[in-house]
Amino acid sequence: MTSPILRRLVGATTLALLAAGLVAAPASADDPYDVPDDAVIHLEGDGAGHGIGMSQYGAYGAANAGKTWRQILDFYYPGTHTGLRGGQVSVWISGDDDRDLVVDRAPGLTVRKVDGRSWRVAGVKASRWRLTPAPEGRTEISYRTGSWHRWKLVRGDAELTRGGAPVTLRTPDGPVDYRGALRSTRHDGTRVSVNVLPMEQYLRGVVPSEMAASSWPQQALRAQAVAARTYAAYEREHTANPDYDLCDTAACQAYGGASAEYSTSDRAVLKTARIVLTYEGQTAFAQYSASNGGYTVAGQFDYLPAQADPFEGTSSDYYGWTRTVTSAQVEAVYDVENLSAIGIETRNGQGPRGGRVGDVRLWSSTGWTGTVTGESFRRNLGLPSTLYEITAVEPAAP
Structure with missing residues (x-):
C-alpha cells in the first residue's frame, strides 16, 4: 500500500495536472463525516468482487x-x-497445510516418483498411505496399520494416483476427493500438496x-x-x-x-x-x-471494457449490502492516530452510487490528512466490492 503521505504528494501533482487540463477530473467527493472517539462507521454498497469481465x-x-x-x-x-x-493443470490444495500428504486406501492406488518409477500398493494391508518430506530432498512413503510404517524412501517428490478415479485426501479440515494425482512437493521452503489432473476433470470441480x-x-x-x-x-x-x-x-x-x-x-x-x-x-x-453491481470495471485488455450491465439485477446477496467497521479498526490498519473524520475522496463515475471508490480520505485530530485507495479500504476492512458509500458515523454503543 502507498503511504498516506506519499499519496498526498501524488494528489497535489494530480491537482496541478487537472489545472493544466492534462488528466480527466475524477467524480466529485462525497461529504466527509466527523468521527467521534470509539465510533462505528456504517457502509452500504453493491456488487461483490473486482467487477472485471463476466459477472x-x-x-x-x-x-x-x-x-x-x-x-x-x-x-x-x-x-x-x-x-x-x-492438457493438464496443477493446482495447489491450500487446505492441506500440514506436514504430510495422507490418503485413504483404495483399489488401484499407485505411488510413484514424479517423472520416475511407480508401484502398485494393492498387496499391502494398510488403511492409509502417507508422503512425508525427508532430508536431502527425498520423500518417505509410509502406510498405516494402527501405526505408521516406512515402506520406501525415494529421491525427489512423489505422488499418489488412481488414474481417473478419485483419491480421498485427508486434510486438517476433513476428507476431500480428488481425481488425477496428489503430489507432495516442496515450494518456497515448505511442503505443499498439488493436484495434477486433466483440464476437463479439473473443471468438474471448479x-x-x-x-x-x-x-x-x-x-x-x-x-x-x-x-x-x-x-x-x-x-x-x-x-x-x-x-x-x-x-x-x-x-x-x-x-x-x-x-x-x-x-x-x-x-x-x-x-x-x-x-x-x-x-x-x-x-x-x-x-x-460474483457481481459487478450493474457496471463492469475495465481490465488490462481491450476485451475487458467498462460498460453498463443490463443483465445484473437486484439481490439481497449483492445489492444494498451493509457493513460496519470501527474507527479503531481503521486506525489500526492505516496507523492513524485518533481518526477525526473520513470521506470518499474520488469515484470513477461509472455505475450506481456515483461509481466505484477511487480514494478514501482520512483525517487525524493531530492535523494529519491523507488518502488510501478504495480497493485498499475494501480489502483491509472486509467489504465485498469498491462500489460503496459511507451512510453514517456514530458513537459505539456503551
Whole structure:
C-alpha cells in the first residue's frame, strides 16, 4: 500500500495536472463525516468482487433472459473468439497445510516418483498411505496399520494416483476427493500438496464451486465452464511458478475437487469441452467475479471494457449490502492516530452510487490528512466490492 503521505504528494501533482487540463477530473467527493472517539462507521454498497469481465450473477440473469452461453461471453468479453485448449493443470490444495500428504486406501492406488518409477500398493494391508518430506530432498512413503510404517524412501517428490478415479485426501479440515494425482512437493521452503489432473476433470470441480450448480440455468453454467477453462489455460501459460499453475481459492478460482462435482455442471463442462476464449490468437485473460453491481470495471485488455450491465439485477446477496467497521479498526490498519473524520475522496463515475471508490480520505485530530485507495479500504476492512458509500458515523454503543 502507498503511504498516506506519499499519496498526498501524488494528489497535489494530480491537482496541478487537472489545472493544466492534462488528466480527466475524477467524480466529485462525497461529504466527509466527523468521527467521534470509539465510533462505528456504517457502509452500504453493491456488487461483490473486482467487477472485471463476466459477472456470474449477470450470467445468471442473461441465461434466464434466454441468452446462450456464447451470447453471454460475447457481451462480457467483446472481440474474443473461441479456440481449443487441453492438457493438464496443477493446482495447489491450500487446505492441506500440514506436514504430510495422507490418503485413504483404495483399489488401484499407485505411488510413484514424479517423472520416475511407480508401484502398485494393492498387496499391502494398510488403511492409509502417507508422503512425508525427508532430508536431502527425498520423500518417505509410509502406510498405516494402527501405526505408521516406512515402506520406501525415494529421491525427489512423489505422488499418489488412481488414474481417473478419485483419491480421498485427508486434510486438517476433513476428507476431500480428488481425481488425477496428489503430489507432495516442496515450494518456497515448505511442503505443499498439488493436484495434477486433466483440464476437463479439473473443471468438474471448479464450475459447481463457482456457481450454484443445483439451481442455476445451464447456459450460465456453460458460460462459467468456458470462462473458467480460459482462465486456467491463461494462468498455466503465464505462470512463473514451477510447482503449480493455480491455487484452489477465490484468489485464483474456487476448486472443490471431485467432492464438489454435480450432474448439471458436469454436463456444462462436457457440452463445452476444450472450448476457450481467444483474442488475436492468444488465450484470453477471462477474469470474472460474483457481481459487478450493474457496471463492469475495465481490465488490462481491450476485451475487458467498462460498460453498463443490463443483465445484473437486484439481490439481497449483492445489492444494498451493509457493513460496519470501527474507527479503531481503521486506525489500526492505516496507523492513524485518533481518526477525526473520513470521506470518499474520488469515484470513477461509472455505475450506481456515483461509481466505484477511487480514494478514501482520512483525517487525524493531530492535523494529519491523507488518502488510501478504495480497493485498499475494501480489502483491509472486509467489504465485498469498491462500489460503496459511507451512510453514517456514530458513537459505539456503551
